[in-house]
Amino acid sequence: MAKVFLDANYFIGLVNRTPKTNVEALNKHSAYISCLSCHILFYVNKIKVPDEKTNSFINDFIVVNLTESILKKALGGPTPDLEDNIQLHSAAASDCNVFLTSDAKLLQMKFFGKSELISSLSPRPING
Amino acid sequence: MNGLYITTTELRTKSAELVSLLAAGSDVNLVHRSQIIGRVIPKDTNRIKTISAKKLQRKINKLDFPRLTAVEIDRRYRLAMMEKHGQGIS
Numbered sequence: 001m002a003k004v005f006l007d008a009n010y011f012i013g014l015v016n017r018t019p020k021t022n023v024e025a026l027n028k029h030s031a032y033i034s035c036l037s038c039h040i041l042f043y044v045n046k047i048k049v050p051d052e053k054t055n056s057f058i059n060d061f062i063v064v065n066l067t068e069s070i071l072k073k074a075l076g077g078p079t080p081d082l083e084d085n086i087q088l089h090s091a092a093a094s095d096c097n098v099f100l101t102s103d104a105k106l107l108q109m110k111f112f113g114k115s116e117l118i119s120s121l122s123p124r125p126i127n128g
Numbered sequence: 129m130n131g132l133y134i135t136t137t138e139l140r141t142k143s144a145e146l147v148s149l150l151a152a153g154s155d156v157n158l159v160h161r162s163q164i165i166g167r168v169i170p171k172d173t174n175r176i177k178t179i180s181a182k183k184l185q186r187k188i189n190k191l192d193f194p195r196l197t198a199v200e201i202d203r204r205y206r207l208a209m210m211e212k213h214g215q216g217i218s
Binding site: 001009012013014015016017018019023024025026027028029030031040043044045046053054056057060061062102 | 176177178179180181183184185187188190191193194195196197198201204205208209212
């Protein structure tokens with residue numbers, strides 16, 4: 001069982017069935033998201049609050065709080081994109097082993113702290 | 129916060145109580161020279177949710193949101209922000 005952080009694009013890609021997202025690969029792992037990703041999900045899909053089915057979907061994930069500490073770190077980098085930085089620092093704050101994203105620029109980083117940046121979870125065992 | 133506190137002096141003599149409170153999920157304010165200087169919070173080790181892929185897939189199927197590419201997701205989000213906050217937001 002590993003601690004997997006889902007970047008916003010991957011998280012939303014799951015529910016909007018974007019190619020290359022894989023629900024099965026998450027089986028038995030702990031899946032983390034930034035609370036910022038929920039905001040994006042709602043606007044992309046024009047969801048009105050309250051929505052029981054969406055709430056139930058979100059409830060399967062561990063939501064990382066967007067704190068002042070994470071924001072301050074994100075304001076300093078490591079990329080020029082604040083939202084990406086918030087996602088990265090949220091993963092670090094949660095001690096996630098893996099950061100799942102489809103963002104090509106982020107994937108070039110390969111690692112952020114102890115999180116390995118990858119685009120898909122393979123069947124290989126993940127340490128953690 | 130629920131009003132619990134421990135002084136820096138008491139850290140030496142009441143660490144067992146602090147551990148019990150943290151294990152029970154309470155936050156504890158840290159007081160030094162009559163001022164609250166920080167907060168000791170429990171590490172969130174008990175809340176370990178794991179994904180059941182079958183259950184999650186059922187929820188995704190029930191939601192039945194449109195199939196979108198990453199580019200379309202990005203476009204929809206930008207449009208939504210422009211609608212909400214006006215032109216000029218990119």
